[in-house]
Amino acid sequence: MALPEPCRLGVLISGSGTNLENIARRIEEGSLPARIAVVISDVEGAYGLVRARRFGLEALFVDPGSFPDRASFDRELIRILEDHRVDLVVLAGYMRLVGPEFVAAFRNRVMNIHPALLPSFPGTSGVADALNYGVKVTGVTVHFVDEGLDTGPIILQEAVPVLPGDDEETLHQRIHEVEYRLYPEAIRYFCEGKLRVDGRRVEILG
Numbered sequence: 001m002a003l004p005e006p007c008r009l010g011v012l013i014s015g016s017g018t019n020l021e022n023i024a025r026r027i028e029e030g031s032l033p034a035r036i037a038v039v040i041s042d043v044e045g046a047y048g049l050v051r052a053r054r055f056g057l058e059a060l061f062v063d064p065g066s067f068p069d070r071a072s073f074d075r076e077l078i079r080i081l082e083d084h085r086v087d088l089v090v091l092a093g094y095m096r097l098v099g100p101e102f103v104a105a106f107r108n109r110v111m112n113i114h115p116a117l118l119p120s121f122p123g124t125s126g127v128a129d130a131l132n133y134g135v136k137v138t139g140v141t142v143h144f145v146d147e148g149l150d151t152g153p154i155i156l157q158e159a160v161p162v163l164p165g166d167d168e169e170t171l172h173q174r175i176h177e178v179e180y181r182l183y184p185e186a187i188r189y190f191c192e193g194k195l196r197v198d199g200r201r202v203e204i205l206g
């Protein structure tokens with residue numbers, strides 16, 4: 001069932017934030033029935049914070065270095081996200097593994113986008129790893145986050161061919177184009193209550 005009010009998103013970033021900007025634009029245009037309640041970066045200079053503020057969004061840097069361990073850092077993120085009454089946590093180029101407490105606090109309510117066809121090439125260099133491996137096809141995966149590294153139930157995937165002469169930049173550019181389509185689509189399904197998780201499988205209702 002769809003949520004009674006616009007779906008509240010908490011977006012976590014570490015870098016440039018073009019996916020965040022794309023989601024914010026879709027919301028502004030009215031094609032994504034959601035609202036970004038808060039943006040959090042674990043990197044102080046992340047350009048995504050600048051993009052977020054341009055959209056008038058609340059954008060916070062939370063310094064992992066000022067917490068004794070990952071669990072206490074995660075607890076601070078949970079606190080902020082709960083304070084903002086977030087329905088869905090959207091990892092958009094967030095390069096840090098979330099811990100078990102975080103996953104438990106938002107079970108099946110944390111999404112990640114990954115620039116490869118999982119389970120191939122997990123981790124923080126999915127584009128370069130696919131290119132260096134020599135695959136002819138890579139792609140984009142949107143999945144729910146579980147306790148593993150890029151192992152959660154898959155919501156959407158789309159293939160992207162590796163073209164002769166591709167370098168990391170050209171390939172990532174084409175992957176980004178697919179991401180800008182797939183991530184809002186997956187978020188919209190969530191917000192419309194259309195995603196049902198059954199073990200490893202995600203059914204898209206309707």
Ligand code: GAR
Nearest residue numbers: 015016017018019093113114115123
């Ligand atoms: C995106 O391509 C995303 O798939 C990738 O980081 C990029 C962030 O771009 N995420 C990962 O590699 C996660 N392991 P953006 O900051 O411009 O949205």
